Amino acid sequence: MNIVLFLIGIPLVSALLLSSISNQIVRGMVVRVGALVIAAASVYLAYLYIGKEAAFFTIEYPWLEHGIFWAEIAVAAFLLFNCRSIIKSEFWIPALIVAQAGISIYCEYGCAKPVVEHNLYIDNFSMIMALIIGIIGSLIAVYAVGYMHDYHHHNPGMKDRRRSFFFVTFLFLSAMFGVIFANNIVWLFLCWEVTTVCSFIMIGYPKTPEATRNAYRALGMNMIGGLGFAIAILYCMKAPGVQTIELDHLIKGGAAVALIPAVLISFAGLTKSAQMPFSSWLLGAMVAPTPVSALLHSSTMVKAGVFIIIKFAPVLQGTTAGFLVALVGGITFLMTSLMAITQSNAKRVLAYSTIANLGLIVACAGVGTYETVWAAILLVIFHAISKALLFLGVGTIEHKIGSRDIEDMEGLIATRPMLGLVMLIGIVGMFLAPFGMLISKWATLKAFVDNNLTLAVIVAYGSAPTLFFWAKWMGKLVSVPAVVKKIEGKINRDEWTALGILAFLTIAACALFPLAANLAIDPYVQALYGKTLMLSQGVVALMIIMLGLIILLPLSVFYYRGRTKPVTAYLAGANLDGSASFMGSLGTAQLVGTRNYYLSTFMSEKKLFMVSVILSLSLIIALFTVVSL
Amino acid sequence: MKSIIAALAFVVAAPFLGGLLAGIDRIVTARMQSRIGPPLLQPFYDVMKLMGKRNVVVNNFQNFYIICFFTFVVLTGILFFAGSDLLLTIFALTVAGVFLVLAGYSTNSPYSNIGAERELLQMMAYEPMLLVAAIGMYLKVKSFHVHDIFAFDQPLIVYLPGVFLGFLFILTIKLRKSPFDLSTSHHGHQELVKGLTTEFSGSSLALIEIAHWYENILLLGLVYIFFAAFHPIVAIAAVAGTYFIEILIDNTYARLTWRFTVVSSWVVTLIVGVANLLWIAYLH
Numbered sequence: 001m002n003i004v005l006f007l008i009g010i011p012l013v014s015a016l017l018l019s020s021i022s023n024q025i026v027r028g029m030v031v032r033v034g035a036l037v038i039a040a041a042s043v044y045l046a047y048l049y050i051g052k053e054a055a056f057f058t059i060e061y062p063w064l065e066h067g068i069f070w071a072e073i074a075v076a077a078f079l080l081f082n083c084r085s086i087i088k089s090e091f092w093i094p095a096l097i098v099a100q101a102g103i104s105i106y107c108e109y110g111c112a113k114p115v116v117e118h119n120l121y122i123d124n125f126s127m128i129m130a131l132i133i134g135i136i137g138s139l140i141a142v143y144a145v146g147y148m149h150d151y152h153h154h155n156p157g158m159k160d161r162r163r164s165f166f167f168v169t170f171l172f173l174s175a176m177f178g179v180i181f182a183n184n185i186v187w188l189f190l191c192w193e194v195t196t197v198c199s200f201i202m203i204g205y206p207k208t209p210e211a212t213r214n215a216y217r218a219l220g221m222n223m224i225g226g227l228g229f230a231i232a233i234l235y236c237m238k239a240p241g242v243q244t245i246e247l248d249h250l251i252k253g254g255a256a257v258a259l260i261p262a263v264l265i266s267f268a269g270l271t272k273s274a275q276m277p278f279s280s281w282l283l284g285a286m287v288a289p290t291p292v293s294a295l296l297h298s299s300t301m302v303k304a305g306v307f308i309i310i311k312f313a314p315v316l317q318g319t320t321a322g323f324l325v326a327l328v329g330g331i332t333f334l335m336t337s338l339m340a341i342t343q344s345n346a347k348r349v350l351a352y353s354t355i356a357n358l359g360l361i362v363a364c365a366g367v368g369t370y371e372t373v374w375a376a377i378l379l380v381i382f383h384a385i386s387k388a389l390l391f392l393g394v395g396t397i398e399h400k401i402g403s404r405d406i407e408d409m410e411g412l413i414a415t416r417p418m419l420g421l422v423m424l425i426g427i428v429g430m431f432l433a434p435f436g437m438l439i440s441k442w443a444t445l446k447a448f449v450d451n452n453l454t455l456a457v458i459v460a461y462g463s464a465p466t467l468f469f470w471a472k473w474m475g476k477l478v479s480v481p482a483v484v485k486k487i488e489g490k491i492n493r494d495e496w497t498a499l500g501i502l503a504f505l506t507i508a509a510c511a512l513f514p515l516a517a518n519l520a521i522d523p524y525v526q527a528l529y530g531k532t533l534m535l536s537q538g539v540v541a542l543m544i545i546m547l548g549l550i551i552l553l554p555l556s557v558f559y560y561r562g563r564t565k566p567v568t569a570y571l572a573g574a575n576l577d578g579s580a581s582f583m584g585s586l587g588t589a590q591l592v593g594t595r596n597y598y599l600s601t602f603m604s605e606k607k608l609f610m611v612s613v614i615l616s617l618s619l620i621i622a623l624f625t626v627v628s629l
Numbered sequence: 630m631k632s633i634i635a636a637l638a639f640v641v642a643a644p645f646l647g648g649l650l651a652g653i654d655r656i657v658t659a660r661m662q663s664r665i666g667p668p669l670l671q672p673f674y675d676v677m678k679l680m681g682k683r684n685v686v687v688n689n690f691q692n693f694y695i696i697c698f699f700t701f702v703v704l705t706g707i708l709f710f711a712g713s714d715l716l717l718t719i720f721a722l723t724v725a726g727v728f729l730v731l732a733g734y735s736t737n738s739p740y741s742n743i744g745a746e747r748e749l750l751q752m753m754a755y756e757p758m759l760l761v762a763a764i765g766m767y768l769k770v771k772s773f774h775v776h777d778i779f780a781f782d783q784p785l786i787v788y789l790p791g792v793f794l795g796f797l798f799i800l801t802i803k804l805r806k807s808p809f810d811l812s813t814s815h816h817g818h819q820e821l822v823k824g825l826t827t828e829f830s831g832s833s834l835a836l837i838e839i840a841h842w843y844e845n846i847l848l849l850g851l852v853y854i855f856f857a858a859f860h861p862i863v864a865i866a867a868v869a870g871t872y873f874i875e876i877l878i879d880n881t882y883a884r885l886t887w888r889f890t891v892v893s894s895w896v897v898t899l900i901v902g903v904a905n906l907l908w909i910a911y912l913h
Contacts, residue, residue: 411737413690432727433720442716445760449767453910457903460760461895464753471727471749475734475742480688482737542708542717546724549700556696557689564686569738570827579687579738594742597750602888 001057003045004120007130008177010038015170019163028145031166032494035138038173042134046127051523054123056183056248068190069108075193076101079200079219090216096223100193103230107186111237114244121183121248124524125377128516129180129307132384135505136299137173139498143392144169144291146492150399151289158206165205165289172198172296179304183247185236185265188308189229192268195301196222202292203285214284221281225271225305232264251311255319262315263627265308266325266366267620273305273358276332276616279609282355286347290395293347298354299388303380306358309365310376314528317368323452324623326366328616330458332359335612337465342598342605346394346404349469350387353430356466357383357437363455364444370529371447375440377521378513382436385509386429389502393423396495406473407595411481416489420477422503427477429506431470434546436509443533472596479594482569482580510547514540632776636711639846643706647842648672650849654876661880672842676835684831687736694732695833699840701725706847712776715763722759722847726752729825729837733812736828744824748812750887754894755799761902765792766854768909775854784858786867791905793855797871798897802890803848805841806875808882809890819884 014034021027049055076097083094107113122130144166152160175198178191196219204215236245242257244250250258274282285297295301309316309325316322333356340352357379364376397412397419398404413420429435433442441463448456491499509516514535525532569579569592576582576589584590651672659666668674686692705721708714726748733745767773769788770781778785786793802809813824821827826837852871856864 414688433717433724438720442720445716445764446773449764453764453768453906456764457761457906460757460764461898463760464756467723467727467756468749468753471730471752472746474727475731475745475749478690478694478731479734479737479742480690539714539717542713546704546721549704550697553697553700554693557693560684560686560689560692564684564689564692566689567685567687569687569736570740570822571738572740572822592739594737594739597746602891 001055001120003041003048004057004122004177004181007038007041007045007134008174008181010034010041011170011174011177014038015167015174018170019167022163024149024162027162027166028494031141031145034170035141039135039138042130045122045134046131046520049122049124049127051124051519053523053527054121054248056118057120057122058117059119068187069104072104072190072193073101075190075197076104079197082200085212086216087213090220093216093220093223096220096227100223100227100230103227103234107230107234107237111234114237114246116184116246118246118248119184119187120181122181123527124520125307125310126180128377128381128520129303130177132303132381133173133176133180133300136384136388136502137176137295139501140291140295140299140388140392141166141169141173142494143294143395143498144289146494147291147392147395147399148289150492154399155206161205164201168198168201169291169295172202172301176300176304180307185233185245185247185250188247189226189233192229192272192304193226195296195304196226196272199285199296199301202296203288205288205292208287211287214281214287217284218281221271221278224278225268228264228271229268232261232268235264236261247311251314253315255315255317258312258315259319259321260627262312263321263325263623266312266316267623269305269307269309270325270328270362270620271305273302273309273362274355275305275328275359275362276335276355277613277620279332279336279355279612283348283351286351290347290391290398293351294388294391294395298350298391299384302354302358303384306361306365306376306380309362310373310380313365313368313373313376315368316366320626321623322366322368324366324619324626326363326452326455328619328623329359329362329364329366330455330462331612331615331619332356333363334359334458334462334465335608335615337462337469338603339605339608340469341465342600342603342608343469344406344596344598346397346406346409346473347391349406349473350390350394353466353469354383354387356462357387360441360444360459360462363458364447367448367451367455369447369451370525370531371450371533372444373528374517374521374525374533375443375447377524378443378517379437379440381516382429382440382509382513385502385505386426386436389422389429389499389506390426392495392498392502393419393426396491396499397423400489400491406476409473410476410479410594411484412477414480414484415487417486419491422499423477424474425503425506427470427474428550429510431466434510434543434550435506436513439510439513439543447533476596482578482592507547507551511544513543632711636707639706639710640703643843643846644839647839647844647846648676650845650872651842654872657873657876658880661876672838676838679830679835679838680832682831684833686830686833687738687828691732691735691828692833694728694735695829695836698725698728698732699836701728702840702843702847706843706850709775709847709850712774712779715766715773715775715778716760718775719759719763722844723752723756725840725844732829733825738828740822740827741825744812744821744827747821747887748825750891751802751809751812754809754891755802757895758795758799758898758902761898761906762789762792762796762851765789765902765906765909768906778854779857782858784856786855788909789855789905791901791908795898795902795905796851796855797874799894800848800852800871801875801878802894804845804875806879808878808885810884811887811890814884 175194182188200219336356364372571582573582652669656666733741
């Protein structure tokens with residue numbers, strides 16, 4: 001138990017420490033040491049609990065109960081204070097905050113509180129999440145030390161508020177550990193709200209008008225979900241036959257007892273995971289510094305949403321409500337994958353792909369059988385690693401080439417080979433066999449075919465655009481420009497550490513995933529459902545063979561060395577300056593340039609968005625109708 | 630053991646069969662156009678000649694992707710003929726396709742670049758139908774393993790006529806037949822020169838051609854499993870008939886745009902493929 005408390009406490013202590021340090025070098029050291037301790041502690045926790053049965057802990061500090069309540073009030077007060085700079089059309093945000101605080105107060109004073117036996121717990125799924133938060137989260141924090149230095153160098157006009165930046169980063173890590181370890185849903189709710197606050201502060205970090213508005217949008221949308229969560233807590237306290245606020249009791253209770261709170265909390269999960277129709281806040285969140293996008297808006301915080309839906313998967317299993325939740329995820333997966341095609345801004349592509357993958361996870365969780373839960377957890381792991389790598393890679397590239405447009409990344413593999421390679425590893429990790437996400441997609445498809453044909457067809461359609469937008473990005477990276485100037489340039493050591501380890505993890509996770517599945521996912525699914533998915537050895541062997549091929553085949557470059565004759569590309573005219581330009585018909589030099597397809601005349605982001613909002617909104621209305629009947 | 634032999638047989642025999650198929654294809658096509666056509670073995674002569682030519686490149690990486698493409702096409706075939714998981718086979722084929730696309734991008738020549746973009750669009754067009762076909766077979770056989778599907782005692786074509794039709798539609802794309810030969814074509818006089826393969830020559834181009842033969846045999850293998858429960862002669866006749874229809878389509882249609890390719894493939898997949906799935910799942 002101590003290690004669980006340690007994991008929640010250490011980031012909190014580091015956060016407080018960081019808020020008082022203004023010296024850059026000292027702060028950098030504290031961040032690195034703090035990150036290392038957190039990562040080590042999460043590995044130690046995994047060592048202690050991997051493969052074991054879920055353990056529950058009693059916390060016997062009566063003052064803590066009140067402390068949690070007052071912390072909730074403090075969060076509400078902080079947010080209300082911040083709402084003094086809202087604009088007219090955002091009037092509903094403070095209203096939501098007040099409503100939530102009202103429910104909290106009513107729960108504290110107006111209800112008979114159910115006795116809580118276990119406030120904290122750890123099982124194999126929260127252990128996996130702890131590893132993700134502990135290792136990937138820490139790496140991103142270390143990366144941020146180098147990145148934020150460059151960031152302020154590139155934005156000289158911006159006020160340096162790095163003290164609060166790192167305070168919030170570590171506060172966030174603490175809150176995330178709280179989310180995954182809390183068995184008392186009131187505690188869980190507090191941590192949930194703290195992550196919303198962190199996100200709000202971080203999106204507003206650049207303090208530009210755009211950033212401020214986007215921060216409020218993120219806050220507002222998450223508050224809608226938060227209200228759902230608060231109502232769920234109220235329901236659990238009041239409703240006859242429920243009267244428990246312990247997560248494990250609710251899950252054990254199944255659909256007969258816990259369907260309503262499960263749906264309300266899943267709704268909160270949908271907003272947190274930026275599912276349709278709430279996707280716009282995550283797109284807006286991309287104005288934040290890139291480490292923030294990596295940490296909060298792709299690898300960890302948005303995972304809290306799917307985490308809680310996966311937790312409730314046994315309750316949702318086989319219900320109409322669960323099917324509707326799954327459909328919201330499925331629609332989100334398909335539509336945002338299509339929208340990603342129309343984008344050339346790298347961060348927006350990553351954001352859309354994040355939403356799409358979260359959609360796939362939601363779809364798995366909503367179906368809620370043992371196979372889909374298994375696939376969902378695998379998706380969570382692989383997505384966290386590859387996406388963190390990609391975001392951080394884009395962050396570094398942006399500082400090096402001064403653009404986050406994919407078109408400007410042409411030939412990165414030739415001009416900055418290491419950085420290009422890192423990006424390629426991240427991208428293949430997202431969509432190509434035998435890497436992580438593809439294995440997960442395979443498991444997902446198999447699981448859907450048995451349980452839900454509609455979703456299987458949606459996945460079949462949704463994978464195609466995924467292939468398109470990733471492959472064309474890869475194409476840009478590998479297209480060697482006519483005139484190559486190799487300029488790797490110096491990359492900050494902190495940034496390299498994070499990029500290098502994440503790239504290694506992406507490949508290692510592919511080779512080691514059967515082991516991880518065996519040690520952690522199987523026991524969790526087994527304990528919940530009494531059975532689990534077994535990977536056939538043939539499949540594992542095949543993945544290893546493919547991985548081996550992809551690692552070995554680059555050696556073939558040596559075979560061709562000296563056996564080829566270099567020429568310039570064919571331009572249907574007289575080439576000038578290699579194949580960089582050619583002599584046009586009017587005797588002028590014409591520059592050669594290639595651009596990717598964005599299919600903008602074929603489909604537009606706006607129209608796709610409108611269609612998906614209508615679809616998903618009707619699904620959500622149907623969801624609440626079904627539950628309230 | 631049987632599966633290892635089948636896989637080995639594929640590795641050894643597929644290039645010969647594929648080459649012969651290409652020869653027959655050219656003769657039949659010529660007859661449709663009232664020409665005599667080349668000798669049956671012409672494709673082999675072509676490839677051998679390419680092998681002896683100098684390898685002219687734009688950059689030193691481009692051939693690497695071609696080797697990857699070739700390797701993964703062969704691997705896909707091995708997986709299929711060894712009776713492995715059909716979904717994984719499709720994913721391996723996708724990997725091969727992506728490597729070919731990267732080869733096109735790598736040269737950064739305008740023609741091969743647009744060819745690569747179009748190849749990707751084609752992949753986007755046919756991918757759903759491939760997966761729908763696999764799902765359809767699963768619904769009937771209750772297994773994704775090719776050897777189970779192959780050994781299934783009822784002819785799949787009877788239960789999956791819609792899926793077969795949809796598959797036939799995208800087969801035209803996969804075989805690089807007109808009207809869907811957008812990214813590269815057998816004829817060197819299209820608007821994109823040779824499209825995707827414009828900058829490849831000598832042994833690399835030969836490798837692309839051989840990979841293409843391997844791929845064609847693999848695709849015909851996929852057609853075969855729809856008829857696998859019939860007598861082998863009937864099944865092979867059905868496969869031959871299918872290929873003949875593809876040649877006929879090739880010679881009667883002009884090339885269409887990528888828009889039409891993507892939209893029509895997705896719509897056909899939905900109307901005949903997915904409808905067939907629903908029929909199997911809920912009425913059978």
